[in-house]
Amino acid sequence: MNTYKPAALIFALSLFLITGCQQSHLPANKPLTDQTLKPAEPIEPLNQNTLQHETSKQKKDENQIPDFNQTKIDQALELCSVAQNCWEQGNLDEALSTLDAAYALMLEIDTDHNPEFNQQKEDIRYLISKRVLEIYASRHIVVTGHHDAIPITLNDHVNAEIKRLTGPERNFFIRSLNRSCRYRPFIVQALKKSGLPEEISWLPLIESGFKNRALSPARALGMWQFIPSTGNKFGLNRNHYIDERMDPEKATRAAIDYLKELHNMFGDWTTAIAAYNCGEYRVLKTIRRQKLNYLDNFWDLYQNLPRETARYVPRFLATVHIVKNLEKYNITIDNPLKPLEYKPFNIKKQVHLNEIAKAINVDTDILVSLNPELRYKTLPPEPYTIKIPVDHAGGFMAKLNTIKTNDHQNLQYTYYRIRKGDTLSGIAGKFKTSVNAIAGCNKISKKSCIIIGKVLKIPGTHHKASIKNNLITAKTSKKITYTVRAGDNLWLIARKFSTTTKRIKSINKLSGTRLNIGQHLTIITNDKTDSKKLSRYKVKSGDNPLRIAKRHNMSLNRLLSLNHLSKRSKIYPGQSLLVE
Template sequence: MFIIEKVCLTMKMTVNRYLIFILVVVFSSGCVANVTNSVRSDHSSLSNPSGSDSGSSRLGPEYGQSPQWPSNIGNGLSGLFDYANEENIEESTNDTLVDNYTGIGSEAANSDVNNDHPDKEQNFLDTALEFYETSQEFWKEDNPDKAMAALDQAYANMLKANPDDTPELVQQVDDLRFMISKRVLEIYASRYTAVKGNHKAIPLVMNRYVENEIKLFQGPERKFFIDSYRRSGRYRGKIVKMLKEAGMPEELSWLPLIESGFKIRALSRARALGLWQFIPSTGYKFGLSRNAWIDERLDPPKSTKAAIAYLKELHNIFGDWSTVLASYNCGEGTVLRVIRHQKVNYLDNFWDLFQRLPFETARYVPKFLAVLQILKDPVKYGFNLDDPYPPVPYEVATIDRQVHLKKVAAKLDISVKELADLNPELRYSATPPDPYTLKVPVGKASLLLATINDIPKWTPPQRAYAFHRVRSGETLSLIALKYRSSVRTIMRANRLRSRHFIKIGRKLKIPLRRTRVRTHRASKGRLRADGTYRVKRGDSLWRIAYRFKTSAAKIKRLNKMKSTFLYVGQILKIRNL
């Protein structure tokens, strides 16, 4: 049992309940075999009638020993799928297993050992077998959803049985586990293969939750839906192409409609950004760069590539698109925790866990399905949709010079807004110091490359903020007074929610005033012969550094200053002579 518990704990956060169940069966088969072999040695009624090895099961020699699973089973879902596709899972094998199971059940009913065991335990196992056989019928009818639902019930009834040390029941439970896990693996393998080539894989479910979301789109959210639909034309064509190349359902191209309304610069309260609403950590995980100059969460092609990789990973974990969409919204960890606290008969039905999800996520999947329903037949739901905006064509030019977009736009005779809209990932309307591929309107790339040396190189301004580490007894008011700032400015710069609580040791970013430190102008002091300067009324460290073409950090270092606080008459060393 220690091995089983260890496997469960290891796999809970990486695979779904199906795979946890299958892997527990796989790795615990040796333990169960030891138990059943020990029991058989004491009960000759369970020995192999054909006279084969005593370690063999009544199910035949292939089930009497631990199965030989593939070496790549450690690769998770993909390894199991490879195994399922390589092995020939024959119906006759399962039929033989069922026949032998029935034989064991009959023998158990007549066994002396079973007389003191409640009949209800055997009834649970018989019911589980009936559900298993029903799942086989659904599977033959090419109805995997109903087949999986029947396996749900088979598994639930099997768990209700408490075999204790009754050898016949122990054997039946062991065989049922193997039968169910094999069928689950087969269904999952078929689903995985189908998704790779099927672009209509998201079922259009209609229930009261979806109907409620449709009514919201018809009412208070109507304008949002129409505006988002029109904006979709700028990006959706490229998204659909990338989804098809990845073998993913093209319906996922409508996900940005509910994520961001197809707004490039959409920013959520959770600091998720862009069409696909990536938070920084998830964006970094899937290859989106974010530094002082660029944030690729705002780049439509790159963020779409990252979103496809994320959705594909989630589908490998959960196996059905409804649960994948919920996980995309609130994170796979949240969904896995909800699944872990479900009743034992939950396997693969999203609507089983629907009401346990966070409120926003519980609306997320029905809202997406409502979008698909409306777009399938807009007139039916009262929408007369205008044509979407066309995509904006562009070409690229790689430049190795840091320039401001305002200067580039003037050279190309276009508006700054047009250039900025083509390059939303640029954080400060300027290119990075490293070589950068800039998007420009069609026909302008050659002109830019020919005139790039005529555009003045842009030098970023000196940093206009300082850092302060909170000490015991300090308040935001005292810190703001010290740096000639305001409490509200400091709170906004550090995303603080309360002005009354700050943690000792926290490093605060303090924005510094640039030009209007006070209502009067600072005097134009001169540098002394010894390289020092006397602080005048209205001076700030940043202004002094700017005036003498140095940096605030260098002045602080020369004067061994712990903060940027100045007082009138203070002598500052500006340069070493």
């Protein structure tokens, strides 16, 4: 096995790329042997017959050189392909040895008599050099262990978290273990299906203590603690009735997609888990600021991460260590929550969970536990899949029909967007309610300052004055075909067309989040209804979006929104645009 030293390797490759030095990039040279050094044969005097014979032989050999050169090129390219496979499988040394063999073949190519092979030879020279540099760099960027391996490092930082979790936070840890029994079977199954390590199933313990409604000061919500933007990026819908970040199954699938993306980005699980806590951009920024030009693992950037994240990974590793050694720390799971078996039903009736609980004679808390994404224990007006305990699923639809719905049985509140000049007392008078009721409903003080543009929940009324400010607006569906461009991803496309990544994946039957340039996606977007009629305008030479908007007495943002354009989008003569 050859040993690859950084200085020797980089020097050889630099020489190789710049000067075209006819040397192998590896320091290991074969020793001279008796077969290599042969005694010189005696020189025979030339005569005319001998000269003609040699000339004929030389012409014959020259005619065979192109075939010989092409064979060597094909063999070298095949070895490059083999080296690529070795690299992808983590066999870096074998990949380098294979590239060295490819380089040796390339040196045998004769370009003196056949200059047409010069370009191919240089292409292979560049390909091998580039691949060697990439492989060598990968040794310092990613962990070459198994994809499903999370190394449990017991250093001072991890030991400090072990002491906290088994000491002052012992009760929290035990309660979290009890709650985990309800959700981990599904989480572990989903992780195995996705090829991720089972240890990740303990991440919700340090995130939320396995609480579906856990809310952080940063507005991260649910068992997996998604902030709204990241949740939307990975297909978790959120509106006034539901927030899928609180659904353990949907949030688990989103977390798996996110973690897979982070692991593909950083290459090791400790760094990926750190990025899950503080965001991939913060970790990338920290790596770029390091004096070292490589990253072996999380501990290289430990001290430079935010304090919460610097504790986050050691806390996770401590958790995994403890649950694998419960007897050692005298911890028992004394009151485990059992998984709830359920049957899904698709219904179109907007009712409160309390009414359903009465109809099927079940505890409301069980329905809430099965349907935690319902923000106010009320089903949305659109079709919804509700989970009903298996033991109470019989005849559920028939019993549901006995529950009457009317205007007062819908949500006993509406939403109002604060305008300039509004006050709590003025809003209370407009909706015939009290300041105390509004303050209590929104968990604010009655003396709190209200901010223009913020939305307040107004209890106990359906006043007509709220209709214009109600966040639930009538929409019409629109189906379009979008061609994926360079730099696109599902989240950006979903944001551009005011839809969700989950909906795009469902419509186009995508199993993952990877897209290809030129790929066609079907997008069903919702456009707010407008009393104005829209017409088509054909772009003319010299037009620009601002000029077109002014010509039709509309704002630039309105024009861009109607046509799903951004301020950087280009328009072309003959293009058809929607205008008012």
